[in-house]
Amino acid sequence: METLSSTVPGPVISSQPLDRAVYDATYKASIDDPDTFWADHARRIDWIVPFKTVRSVNFHYPDVAIEWFADGTLNVSANCIDRHLAERGDQTAILFEPDSPDEAAQAITYRDLHGRVCRFANVLKALGVTRGDRVVLYLPMIPEAAVAMLACARIGAIHSVVFAGFSPDALANRVDDCGAKVVVTADGAPRGGRVTNLKDNVNRALNHAAVDPQVLVVKRTGQQVAWYEGRDHWLHEMEATVPADCPPEEIGAEDPLFILYTSGSTGKPKGVVHTSGGYLVWASITHETVFDYRQGDVFWCTADVGWVTGHSYIVYGPLANGATTLMFEGVPTYPDAGRFWAVCEKHGVNQFYTAPTAIRALMGQGEEIVAKYDLSSLRILGTVGEPINPEAWNWYDRVIGTGRCPIVDTWWQTETGGHLITPIPGQIETKPGSATLPFYGVRPVVLEPSTGALVEGNPAEGVLCIADSWPGQMRTVWGDHQRFMDTYFQQYPGTYFTGDGCRRDEDGYYWITGRVDDVINVSGHRMGTAEVESALVAHEKVAEAAVVGFPHPIKGQGIYAYVTLMQGVEPTDALRKELSDFVRAEIGPIAKPDLIQWAPGLPKTRSGKIMRRILRKIAEDAPGELGDTSTLADPAVVDDLVSHRMNRG
Ligand code: ATP
Ligand code: MG
Numbered sequence: 001m002e003t004l005s006s007t008v009p010g011p012v013i014s015s016q017p018l019d020r021a022v023y024d025a026t027y028k029a030s031i032d033d034p035d036t037f038w039a040d041h042a043r044r045i046d047w048i049v050p051f052k053t054v055r056s057v058n059f060h061y062p063d064v065a066i067e068w069f070a071d072g073t074l075n076v077s078a079n080c081i082d083r084h085l086a087e088r089g090d091q092t093a094i095l096f097e098p099d100s101p102d103e104a105a106q107a108i109t110y111r112d113l114h115g116r117v118c119r120f121a122n123v124l125k126a127l128g129v130t131r132g133d134r135v136v137l138y139l140p141m142i143p144e145a146a147v148a149m150l151a152c153a154r155i156g157a158i159h160s161v162v163f164a165g166f167s168p169d170a171l172a173n174r175v176d177d178c179g180a181k182v183v184v185t186a187d188g189a190p191r192g193g194r195v196t197n198l199k200d201n202v203n204r205a206l207n208h209a210a211v212d213p214q215v216l217v218v219k220r221t222g223q224q225v226a227w228y229e230g231r232d233h234w235l236h237e238m239e240a241t242v243p244a245d246c247p248p249e250e251i252g253a254e255d256p257l258f259i260l261y262t263s264g265s266t267g268k269p270k271g272v273v274h275t276s277g278g279y280l281v282w283a284s285i286t287h288e289t290v291f292d293y294r295q296g297d298v299f300w301c302t303a304d305v306g307w308v309t310g311h312s313y314i315v316y317g318p319l320a321n322g323a324t325t326l327m328f329e330g331v332p333t334y335p336d337a338g339r340f341w342a343v344c345e346k347h348g349v350n351q352f353y354t355a356p357t358a359i360r361a362l363m364g365q366g367e368e369i370v371a372k373y374d375l376s377s378l379r380i381l382g383t384v385g386e387p388i389n390p391e392a393w394n395w396y397d398r399v400i401g402t403g404r405c406p407i408v409d410t411w412w413q414t415e416t417g418g419h420l421i422t423p424i425p426g427q428i429e430t431k432p433g434s435a436t437l438p439f440y441g442v443r444p445v446v447l448e449p450s451t452g453a454l455v456e457g458n459p460a461e462g463v464l465c466i467a468d469s470w471p472g473q474m475r476t477v478w479g480d481h482q483r484f485m486d487t488y489f490q491q492y493p494g495t496y497f498t499g500d501g502c503r504r505d506e507d508g509y510y511w512i513t514g515r516v517d518d519v520i521n522v523s524g525h526r527m528g529t530a531e532v533e534s535a536l537v538a539h540e541k542v543a544e545a546a547v548v549g550f551p552h553p554i555k556g557q558g559i560y561a562y563v564t565l566m567q568g569v570e571p572t573d574a575l576r577k578e579l580s581d582f583v584r585a586e587i588g589p590i591a592k593p594d595l596i597q598w599a600p601g602l603p604k605t606r607s608g609k610i611m612r613r614i615l616r617k618i619a620e621d622a623p624g625e626l627g628d629t630s631t632l633a634d635p636a637v638v639d640d641l642v643s644h645r646m647n648r649g
Contacts, residue, residue, distance in 0.1 A: 023427035023437070030440040037441060038471060042069055042281045045320060046083050048250050049073040051277070057469040059496065061489045064481075067254050068278035068471045075248035076257055076276050077117060077154035080319035082248065084110045092324045095298065096143050097343050099190040099330035105347070108143055110322075113150075115244065116143075120151035122242035123235065127182050127214050131156035131249065134259065136180040136213070137305075138162045138171055138202060140189035141329040144218045144235070145305045146315045148184050153257060153276075156249045160259040160271075163306025164189050164196065165606050168204035170630045175205060177271055178259050178478055180213045184235075188221035192334040199225040206231075253277025259478045260308055262414045263605045264631035266499065266515060266613060270487065271478030272308075272414045279417050280320055282472025286418040286439060287317030290408050291380050292425040297350040298377075300326040302340065302358065307607050308414040309384055312472075313353060317418065332358050337365040341373035341400075352400075353382035357608035359392045364543050364566060367399050375400060380425055382408045386609055387512050389534035393432035411435035411512050413498065415488070417472025420444070421510050433534065434509045443467040445495060446504055449516065452492045461526070463516050464502040465495035501528055518612045520549035520557045525590050527559075529612065532593070535586040536561060539579060541569045546602050546610045547593070550619040558594035560619040562602060562641065571598040595619075595646040601637040608633075618642055 030037040035054045042051070051072030058065045081093075089111040096106040108116070129135060135157050139145040145161070152159040160178050162171050175183060183206070189196040202215060203226055215232045217225070257276045261269035287293055299318050303309035305327075318325035326347060332340050340362065344352060362370075381401050383393075388409055397407055406425040412418060420442045421435040428436050438444050445467045446460040447453065455462050473496070477484040491497050501513040513519065513528025520527050529547040536545035544564040552558030563579065565571060576596045584592040603611045611632065617625050623642045629635060 018426060018429060020427060020429070023424055026440055027438070031443060034441055034468070038068070038281070041285055042277070042471070044284055045074065045079050045277075045280050047072050047074050051253060055469065059469065059489060059494050061485055061493060064485045064489045066469050066473055066475050068469070069253040069281075072253045072277055073250045074253060074277055074280070075154065075251055076280050076316070077121075077150040078248040079280060080150055080153075080316065081110060081114045081117060084322045085114060088322055091322070093319060094143050094146060095324055095326045095347055097326060097328045097330070097347070099192065099334070101335060101339070101342065106143065113147070116147045117150045117154060118244060118246040119239045119242060120144075120147050120235070121154040121246040123216065123238045124151055124157060124182065125155060125246075126238060126242055127216065127233070129155065129157050129181055132255075133157045133181045134160060134178040136160050136162055136171075136175050136178065136183045138164055138166075138183060138185045138198060139218065139305075140164055140186055140191070140198070140220060141304060141327055142186065142218070142220060143327060144186070146319075146327065149258070149305070149311075149315055150319075153251075154246060154248050156251050156255060158256045158258060160261070161306050161311070162261070163304055163606050164198055165306075165633070167630070168201045171201060172205040172209040173630070174261055175213065176210045177261075179211050182214045182216055184216045184218070186218040186220040187225045188223045190221060190329065192331040195221055195223065197223070197225075203228070251276050254475070256475075258311065260311065260414055263307065263607045263609060264628060265605055265609050265611055266517060268628045269631065270483065271480075272474045273476045273478050274417055274472075275475050278471030278473070280316060282418045282470065283312040283317035284320040286422075286472075287313060287323070288321050289424055290410060290419050290422050290439070291351040291353070291382065292406075293318070293321060293323055293351065295322070296324075297379075298324050298326060298347050299351045299353075300328070300344070300347070300349045301353040301382075302328060302332070303353070303355070303384075304607070308417070309353075312418045332362060336369070337362060338369045338372060341370055341375060344375055344378060345373045348377040350377055351380040351382065352378055353384065355385040355608050356383055356388040356392055357386065357604070359383065359388070359396050360537070360544055363392060363395045370399055375402070378405050380408060381405045382410055384410045384412065385607065387514060387530040387534075388433060389530070389537050390432040391534065391538045397432070406430065409433070409435045411500075411510070415474045416470075417474065420466070420470070421512075431509060434505070434511045436509050438510075441470050444510065446502060447492055447495070449501075449519075458504055458506050458508055460504040462501070463492070464498045464500045464510070464512070465492050466498065467495050469496075503528070515612065518548065520547075520559060522549075522557055522559060522590055523555045527591060531587060532559060532561065532583060532591050535583045535591065536563060536579060538586065539582050541566050541575065542579070543567075544602060546599070546612060546615055548612050548616040548619050550595075550616075552594065559591065560615075560646070561593040561596045562599040562615055563596055564599050564602060597641070597644060597646045599641060601634065601640070603637050603641070604633045605631050606633050614638060615641070618645055621645065
């Protein structure tokens with residue numbers, strides 16, 4: 001395979017002190033001449049047949065079509081494994097930390113990984129899987145999850161990872177939607193000291209699925225499982241019968257690499273399709289640049305591989321870059337709330353990447369538990385998934401980073417494949433709560449929500465759209481290109497509509513204000529729910545808050561706040577008033593909540609995002625219209641909130 005990457009310099013990585021000029025110059029080059037910029041940077045990965053055409057993009061409804069490097073060919077798994085063997089075959093590729101701290105961690109080298117992926121790919125072939133077939137992965141956070149993804153990539157099969165916390169129903173829907181030929185699972189999934197019977201879930205899902213896939217089972221716990229002869233196969237048994245080597249297939253840059261369903265915060269999950277060449281370039285360049293990844297660093301992204309964050313920043317980005325990536329099977333609170341910090345200390349983690357929901361939860365546990373661990377190896381801290389309120393940002397910075405680690409608040413989506421708006425360490429100064437500036441090649445625009453008119457100059461406020469394509473962009477919704485165009489390209493012609501609202505400040509920094517659907521209009525003032533929530537969480541007695549609008553006879557919309565109090569705080573009417581006054585003092589009279597409901601828990605997706613559309617329906621007193629709740633982490637929370645809804649008087 002031809003290796004071009006050594007002849008072209010990698011991305012610009014500046015060291016301290018902060019040099020904004022590097023960002024400005026690189027960004028300008030990427031926008032002025034995207035063809036040249038991406039032709040250069042795409043050579044950070046190895047191509048079998050180098051591309052001649054960089055891009056072909058049509059953002060205009062109803063003819064939307066997006067291609068990058070379309071006449072090039074490559075193999076993603078060879079990029080993530082084979083090309084590293086000569087130089088760092090004995091370096092750890094995947095560092096596996098099991099759920100139980102008593103079970104030994106595993107260090108899987110690039111050479112080990114090569115062997116395991118080849119065998120796995122040959123098992124898939126033996127099951128009849130060929131190029132273009134879909135393989136659903138329903139696995140714990142174990143190395144086999146990454147191995148299975150890479151094995152699919154090696155033979156040109158399309159994987160669709162389904163989070164192992166999803167129910168049999170949710171699994172069946174996804175198996176059917178993509179028409180899976182094989183489902184890969186494990187006997188059981190240890191998590192937080194408990195075991196989920198994954199194989200049982202698969203059995204139940206396939207009982208009522210329309211398609212009839214083969215099932216490949218990884219032995220993780222050794223527990224008893226119900227077995228269907230002829231359909232079910234043990235991975236270890238099949239591996240013993242297949243050849244050790246599996247040469248990587250030559251894959252077109254625009255051939256699909258994976259399908260991943262969105263988390264469902266705003267409605268029915270969409271089967272997002274990512275292709276091979278552009279996606280890998282994007283995952284690789286953002287991983288190296290945004291996390292300032294340097295050879296030898298230990299990188300830890302705490303997401304599950306069931307989310308896009310796990311795809312891009314546990315598997316594809318780090319491995320394409322020859323990194324050591326940590327995979328953690330457990331949860332932040334097992335065996336106690338110090339686990340994240342224990343793992344950071346144990347493995348000398350250099351970059352740590354997690355979600356605001358985890359930071360807020362750990363913040364509630366106090367600082368003493370953090371102080372027990374040596375976190376001096378940490379160099380960069382990252383966050384993703386929701387707007388991070390300045391309170392949590394500052395805690396992360398002060399308590400975890402001790403003020404010396406740049407914080408990268410990375411805004412992006414399943415659809416975008418990787419970071420779009422984010423600080424770059426050494427290049428962009430941060431502000432708590434702001435995702436700061438666009439990554440190279442990304443052209444954000446702020447539009448007036450009702451007319452779609454471009455809001456020029458700073459400050460600006462409106463809906464966030466992206467004016468041009470970037471290599472990591474999704475290409476279609478699986479089996480439904482019309483839905484792709486309708487969702488992202490119809491409302492604001494000529495641009496990609498993100499669904500998020502934002503503010504751009506005097507310095508051109510972007511502040512994500514939440515979903516556009518979540519913007520409230522109080523007496524003609526538009527307000528992002530994130531802002532009011534931030535103010536509430538800044539109060540010392542508040543652990544978490546979610547804010548939605550509800551119909552109000554005078555103001556148009558009123559502000560309804562769901563508040564989770566800190567452990568041990570008494571919910572009283574006096575406290576309600578105290579919180580309202582607090583928000584009023586923080587933001588202004590217009591932001592004062594009309595109603596505050598005490599919420600022992602908030603409805604969240606399995607990835608930890610608050611589902612405001614459900615809270616909105618409860619506030620509107622329309623509990624019959626909750627919509628798709630199949631991705632909720634704990635449905636019981638909803639019943640409690642419905643039965644304690646505040647009377648609007
Ligand atoms: P669905 O599209 O099915 O409703 P989802 O949008 O929750 O699900 P994801 O693609 O996982 O699925 O989430 C992307 C969204 O997460 C973004 O559109 C944005 O609202 C939010 N988000 C992610 N990172 C950030 C961040 N750093 N700051 C603010 N919001 C963020
Ligand atoms: Mg979304």
